[in-house]
Every structure is written in structure tokens, then in C-alpha cells.
Amino acid sequence: MEEEAKSDSDSEPCFMSDHEGFFGSIKNSTRDFAVTEINISGQLVTETTLVDNVSSQLYDSSGQMCPGGELKIEGNLTPLTTEDVKVKTDCIPEELCCAAVECHNVDTAAGECEEAFDLEAVLGPAANEALERFATSVRDAPRRDSIADRTELFLGAFAEKHQRASVHRAVRHLFPFLVTLTNKTEVLVKEDPDYRELASLVSEEEAEDFFRFIDAKVPNASFTFAQDDSKEHRKAVHHFVSKRFGKLVETKSFSDVSGPGLQKTAITVRFRARSKPAKKRTAADCQEESVIYTGFTLRKENLETLEAISYMAAMLGVLPSDFTYAGIKDKRALTHQSMVVKKISPERLLQRRPEFEKKGIQLSHVHPVSQPLHLGRLRGNRFQLVVRDLRPHTPDSTADLPRLVQEALDNVKVKGFVNLYGPQRFGAGQRVKTDQVGLALLKEEMVEAVRLFFTPDEGDDLQNRAKKHFLQTGSARESLALMPEQRVRERLMLRALHRRLPLLCLGHGPSALRGDLVWAPGERGQGEGQTPQQIHVVTAEEEAGCVFSLRQVVLPMPGNSVTYPENAVGPWYRARLEKDGLQSCRFRVTSLKLNVPGCYRPLLAFPRNLTHRLQGLPGGSPEEHEAPLGPPSGPSLALLFDLDSSCYATVCLREVMKCDP
Structure with a gap:
């Protein structure tokens, strides 16, 4: 301390x-630091509450609803009302009961949350890795009219119907360009031809957001495509949506006049109103469907709140955002807190309790509630602490x-x-504090916020290795494979980045800039034998998207057929040519029949198959003094590596030694 x-x-x-x-x-151990939440009514969440007593009238000890049981409310319910706990007897429209709401924001699909569904926990590591590789191959494949020859991927066999439904929904949410199929208990996945058709009309990001909007089926929600001034193009989009989803949604173009002669038009899609009355249900149907939210007390030990939520969400087949809570609790502690899950009944939650206990998660006081929890809706927390190794400040006191x-x-x-604020609020022991990340977000410096979030701490554990790899490469997919399973926040972030930005430009990483020269896409560089037709000038859009890495950048060797960089590097070449009196040189000497067309040389070179051995160190084994270095006169370094043609070992050594060898 x-x-x-x-x-x-x-x-x-x-x-x-x-x-x-x-x-x-x-915190010598988790049992030394126990935290129990105090709810808004001033009660410990581990104590039996009025709502829990009410729920016990509906469910027996195993979590099953009591046969013929009716909910009876006795006593003073303040501050709760009967609406918080009673089972409604009036039927509600089917579309409100069965809507698969994927996010709290239902005004527009463009604002849907990006929380990652942990498919790996459902499918297993091997199947999940195969799915990600399949999705990457589909996403990166060139657009074409026919996709009949695309293969399917087998995800596994799932005996339970709800398991298959969870896989279907999760795959569609994470990979909207894929479609899932069921063959008895087997689940297959393949490319969605409807997505590919829409992606040929709008951006892939818009297409993904639109299909998430369609799958969510949120009542009264709408989706608006980007502004489009082409009437013919809007007509094509209208035609696609009407042909494929006409029975479900309707489209309309809306114009926005922002100034004299300035009119911007966009297409908005809305779900159609029901053309017939809602289907009447039995009392049992209404009773089951009215349980939209289930409250419970979560007991966890040595787990982050988000880690526990992620695991439960995967087992239940819902999103992490379907869980709400009043506050985050310490990881290195034994904690009890209130929580509410959406779209899961008390019976189903209790059925999964044995699986949760394998992860060190225990549930109690399971009961139906009418609404989610909100952050800060608690009275406080009760702490039970053990402070060990007591001693006075003054040793000789x-x-x-x-x-x-x-x-x-x-x-x-x-x-x-x-x-x-305690140090845990800002990240105790971390090199970058959470307030620095928050400051970057408020300043809308999103790339800087991501860089700060993934700044590694001291040490060489798996978490720091994954962070270092992400900062060095920008590859969210590769870093996700390295990130430990228990680092839930980092994994959620990497999954979201992988879906949106498979390779993120972090502002200081090895990526090509606008105006740089690179090998043309589709061409393979062959050192200095490149021709001008194989050179491509990086655009501003390609710089922003980190399309080309620094490894692909080439520099021209002056000649009469080369292209010079179209950025600050270009004037450097011209200044040097002018200094040597070659500003108007045609690089031809007719009398000698000499022609210098020029060529291109990679900006960077990399040693391959690099190995090394230190010799002559104090305490070294006798074998270290053998050939090829001969008898040692002091510590020495043996190196072995390969270089491409026209690359120099002395230059490589200068980089290693930071001096001329």
C-alpha cells in the first residue's frame, strides 16, 4: 500500500x-477483498429481497415455473411497483415480443453497437478460426456476378435448437455478408448473394449495416443510405430492396435542400406496418413472452465483470450488450452485484447455471424484472478486507x-x-492510464485512442506481446490470435477492429504515404528489373486506409523512363539532379549508344533466416569457443542471415550496431 x-x-x-x-x-488473495453491492433500496444484493420472495412464488428451487401458480403480491412494494414483478395477462403484438433487438439504439441501424459475440466459446477454437479464414476469403474476393462456385463451410452439429439459433444470429451479426443454413442439426455457412448484389451498388460498410438492420427487425427503426445525387443509381437501390425485402420493408427517397441550387437526396428504409391484427395467443404464450428481462445476483471471483458477461453471453446466445449492471466490480476480489439480462427467461438462465459455475460464476436470486439496470443505480458497496503484514511506519517505533x-x-x-479517485479508476500499474484514452476520445482522435489503449506495459507476457504486435503491424486479426482469452476488453476491441479495419494505420507505423511509389497491385516486384508500367502512385484514400505497407515502397533510380514520387520526396530528387547539372538530362548518350531508362529499388531490405550466437562470455560452455570464430580474444557475436540481391551486409550491420562496422 x-x-x-x-x-x-x-x-x-x-x-x-x-x-x-x-x-x-x-489483495494477497481474492478472499482478502470481498465486495457486496448495496442496491438502490439500501439492501445487500445477497439478501432476500421482496422481489425475490415474489419470484419464489413463480419458480421452484430448480428454477421451473410452479404448475398453475399465480403471482400474489403482498406487503409494501415501494419503491417497486406491481408492474416491476407481475406477469401481464394482456397479449402484446407478435412483432414486439419476437423482435431480435441487437442494440439499445433502435433509431437507425447505422448506430448499432459493435460488441463482439464470442463465437469461439460456442464453436470452439478450430471451427471459429476456420470461420474467420472463410469470412476473410469471401470479403477479400473480387466482386463478380456469379458466385455459384463458392464453397460452403461446415460449422458443426448442434443438437439443441437454441444453440443453432445462437450460431445463426452471431454469424449474421459479425459477418453480415455470410448466410447460415441448417441441415438437420448441422449448421453451414456460405456467402450471401444478396449482400454481394447490394455491395455492388453501395459501399461494403453500408451493405453490412443494412443487413444488420434487416436481421435485427427492430420495430419503428429506419435505415438511411448515404446521400446519392444519381437518380438512376437510387432507382437501382430501390429496385434491389423492393425485390429482396419488399414484403418486410418499404423505401422512399427524401430530399434535403441545404442552399440555393443545393439539393441532396437519400433513400430511407422502414419496416412495413402490419396489414392484419396481431395473432392472438394463449395465456401461457403471453406469460412466457412477457419475461423479457431477468434479474439476478452475480457472484464472481478473480474475474472482471466484462469477462464474466462475455462468457455468459456466449453460453446463452445473446450479445454482451444484453447484460446491464449498476457498476463494475474489482477483478482481484470476491464480488456480488446485481445484473439484468435481456431476452432470457429465468428458467433458461437457471438451466445454464451449472455451465457458469465451471467458470467460477454463480447466480442467485433469479427473478423476472421489467427493465434493464443502469450504471450508477446503486446505493453503494460493502467491503470486507484483510490487510496483512502490518508494521509501523518507523521501524524502531x-x-x-x-x-x-x-x-x-x-x-x-x-x-x-x-x-x-482510487488508482484502479485509472488503471493501477499501467503505463497508459484510462483518462488519457478518454481524453483522446473526447478530442475525436480515434487512432490515438486505439494506440494508447494497446500501449503495452512492462514485461513480456502474452498480453504485452499481442499489444506490441498490433502497434507494429496494425493487424487486428493476428493480434487477436495472440491475445489471451481472459483479456476480454482487448479481444472485443480487436474483433471490432478486425471487422471494420483489418489493417489499422496507427499514425506512426510502417505504411505508405500519399505520393509514394509502390509495386502496382497484382504485380510482383523483381528488384531493380521493374518497368514503369508496374509502378503505382499511392492515393490519399489508400494512405488513409493503410492499403500499402512500407515494405512495398520503392525509390526510383534516375533515368528517362522512371516516375518520381508525387510528395515531398519528388522535389528532393529534382534538387539533387539540379545540383549535379542533370535537371534537363535525357539520360541518353547517342555517340556511345548509351541509354539509361532507370529502375526502382525497394526502400527497405530485410535479412532472412537470421540466427546468432554469442561466444566468449564468462561462464560459457567449451563448445562456444570452437570454430568458426576461432580462439576467442573476448566476447564475440556470430551472425547468419540471407539478403536479396543488391543488398549489402555492411549496411545491415550498421543498422544492427548503430555505427559503421
């Missing part, structure tokens, strides 16, 4: 009392610990303490 006090702030700590205090350590402890506790009870 003393180290924590020193690192909290560079300024002197502010105390309300002047007692001596003592040293000690906390004659003061006895019982007196020091009693004096300290008496003072804090009377005078209180300055209500600072």
Missing part, C-alpha cells in the same frame, strides 16, 4: 487527520500496533477522508 500511495500523485498527499498510521498489504490501528480508525470515522 505504501507503493500505491507514492505513485498516486506527484504532489503531497492530502490527509484529514494527523495520526501516525501503519504499513500493510491488501515503540508504538504498539493495536494503538496505531485504533487511533487511525477512530479518526477516519470522525473526520472522514478526501474523496479522491
Whole structure:
């Protein structure tokens, strides 16, 4: 704790009392730090509440609904109302009961949340990896009219219907350009021809958002395509939506006049109103469908709240965003907190309880509720702590610990303490604090926020290796494969980045800039034998999308047939040619029949098959003093590596040694 006090702030700590205090350590184990949430009514969430007593009238100890049981409410329900706990007897429209709402924001599909469904927990690592490879091959494949020869991918056999439904929904949410098929208990996946057709008319991002909008089927929701000034193009989009989804949605073009002669038009898609009355249901149907939200108390140990939610979501076949809670609880602790899950009945939640317990997650006080929880809707938390290794601040102090402890506790009870944020609020022990990430987000510096989020801490564990790899390569997919399973936040972020930005330009990474020269797409560079037709000038859009890496950048060797970079590098060439009097040179010497067309040379070179061995170090084995270096006169380094043609080992060594060899 003393180290924590020193690192909290560079300024002197502010105390309300002047007692001596003592040293000690906390969180030696998770059981040393127990936290129990106090709900808005002032009750511990581990205690039996009125709602829990009510729910016990509906469900037996195994979680099954009592036969013929009716909900009876007795006593004072304030601040709860009967609407919070009663089972409604009036039927509600089918579309409101059965809508697969994927996000809290239902105004527009463009604003849908991007929380990742953890398919790996459902499919298994091998099947999930195969699915991601299949999805990447489909996404990267060139657009074409016929896709009849595209293969299908077998995802596995799932005996339970709800398991198959979970896989269907998750695949469609994560990969809207794929469609899932069922053959008895088997689930297959292939490219969706409807998506490919729409993606030929609008951007792929819009196409993905539109299909998520269609799959969600949120009542009263709408989706608006990007503004389009081409009437013919809008007509094609109208025709596609009407042909494929005409029975479900309707389209209309809306114009926005923003100034004299300026008219912008966009297509908006809305779900059609029902043309016939909602289907009447039995009382049992209405009773089951009215349980949209289920509340429970979550007990977890040595788990982050988000990690526990991610696991439960995967097992239940819902999104992490379907879980709501009043506050985040410590990881290295034993915690109890209230939670609500959407679209899951109490019976189904209790059925999954044995699977949750394998992860160290325990559920209690399961009951139906009428609405989700909201952050901050709690009275407080009860802490049960153990402080170990007590000792006085002054080693030779004659003061006895019982007196020091009693004096300290008496003072804090009377005078209180300055209500600072604890270090865990900003990320204790982390190189980059969470407030720095938040500041970047408020300034809309999204790339900087991502870079800060993935800045590694000290150490060479798997988490830091994955972060370093992401910062060096920008590859979300490769970094996701390295990131440990328990790092839920990092994995969710990488999954979202992989879906949207498979290769992210982090602003300081090895990527080509606008005006750079690279090997033309589809051409293979062959060193200095390149011809001008194989050179491509990087555009501003390609720079923003990090389409080309620094490995692909080439520099021209002056001649009469080369293209020069169209950025700051180009004037450097012209200035050097002018300095040598070659500004008007045609690079031809007719009398000598000499023609210098020029060529291109890769900006970077990389050693291959690099291995090394240190020799002559104190305490080294006898074998280290053998050939090829001969008898050692001191420590030495043996290197072995390959280089491409026209690359120099001495230049490579200069980079290694940071001096001329």
C-alpha cells in the first residue's frame, strides 16, 4: 500500500487527520477483498429481497415455473411497483415480443453497437478460426456476378435448437455478408448473394449495416443510405430492396435542400406496418413472452465483470450488450452485484447455471424484472478486507500496533477522508492510464485512442506481446490470435477492429504515404528489373486506409523512363539532379549508344533466416569457443542471415550496431 500511495500523485498527499498510521498489504488473495453491492433500496444484493420472495412464488428451487401458480403480491412494494414483478395477462403484438433487438439504439441501424459475440466459446477454437479464414476469403474476393462456385463451410452439429439459433444470429451479426443454413442439426455457412448484389451498388460498410438492420427487425427503426445525387443509381437501390425485402420493408427517397441550387437526396428504409391484427395467443404464450428481462445476483471471483458477461453471453446466445449492471466490480476480489439480462427467461438462465459455475460464476436470486439496470443505480458497496503484514511506519517505533490501528480508525470515522479517485479508476500499474484514452476520445482522435489503449506495459507476457504486435503491424486479426482469452476488453476491441479495419494505420507505423511509389497491385516486384508500367502512385484514400505497407515502397533510380514520387520526396530528387547539372538530362548518350531508362529499388531490405550466437562470455560452455570464430580474444557475436540481391551486409550491420562496422 505504501507503493500505491507514492505513485498516486506527484504532489503531497492530502490527509484529514494527523495520526501516525501503519504499513500493510491488501489483495494477497481474492478472499482478502470481498465486495457486496448495496442496491438502490439500501439492501445487500445477497439478501432476500421482496422481489425475490415474489419470484419464489413463480419458480421452484430448480428454477421451473410452479404448475398453475399465480403471482400474489403482498406487503409494501415501494419503491417497486406491481408492474416491476407481475406477469401481464394482456397479449402484446407478435412483432414486439419476437423482435431480435441487437442494440439499445433502435433509431437507425447505422448506430448499432459493435460488441463482439464470442463465437469461439460456442464453436470452439478450430471451427471459429476456420470461420474467420472463410469470412476473410469471401470479403477479400473480387466482386463478380456469379458466385455459384463458392464453397460452403461446415460449422458443426448442434443438437439443441437454441444453440443453432445462437450460431445463426452471431454469424449474421459479425459477418453480415455470410448466410447460415441448417441441415438437420448441422449448421453451414456460405456467402450471401444478396449482400454481394447490394455491395455492388453501395459501399461494403453500408451493405453490412443494412443487413444488420434487416436481421435485427427492430420495430419503428429506419435505415438511411448515404446521400446519392444519381437518380438512376437510387432507382437501382430501390429496385434491389423492393425485390429482396419488399414484403418486410418499404423505401422512399427524401430530399434535403441545404442552399440555393443545393439539393441532396437519400433513400430511407422502414419496416412495413402490419396489414392484419396481431395473432392472438394463449395465456401461457403471453406469460412466457412477457419475461423479457431477468434479474439476478452475480457472484464472481478473480474475474472482471466484462469477462464474466462475455462468457455468459456466449453460453446463452445473446450479445454482451444484453447484460446491464449498476457498476463494475474489482477483478482481484470476491464480488456480488446485481445484473439484468435481456431476452432470457429465468428458467433458461437457471438451466445454464451449472455451465457458469465451471467458470467460477454463480447466480442467485433469479427473478423476472421489467427493465434493464443502469450504471450508477446503486446505493453503494460493502467491503470486507484483510490487510496483512502490518508494521509501523518507523521501524524502531515503540508504538504498539493495536494503538496505531485504533487511533487511525477512530479518526477516519470522525473526520472522514478526501474523496479522491482510487488508482484502479485509472488503471493501477499501467503505463497508459484510462483518462488519457478518454481524453483522446473526447478530442475525436480515434487512432490515438486505439494506440494508447494497446500501449503495452512492462514485461513480456502474452498480453504485452499481442499489444506490441498490433502497434507494429496494425493487424487486428493476428493480434487477436495472440491475445489471451481472459483479456476480454482487448479481444472485443480487436474483433471490432478486425471487422471494420483489418489493417489499422496507427499514425506512426510502417505504411505508405500519399505520393509514394509502390509495386502496382497484382504485380510482383523483381528488384531493380521493374518497368514503369508496374509502378503505382499511392492515393490519399489508400494512405488513409493503410492499403500499402512500407515494405512495398520503392525509390526510383534516375533515368528517362522512371516516375518520381508525387510528395515531398519528388522535389528532393529534382534538387539533387539540379545540383549535379542533370535537371534537363535525357539520360541518353547517342555517340556511345548509351541509354539509361532507370529502375526502382525497394526502400527497405530485410535479412532472412537470421540466427546468432554469442561466444566468449564468462561462464560459457567449451563448445562456444570452437570454430568458426576461432580462439576467442573476448566476447564475440556470430551472425547468419540471407539478403536479396543488391543488398549489402555492411549496411545491415550498421543498422544492427548503430555505427559503421
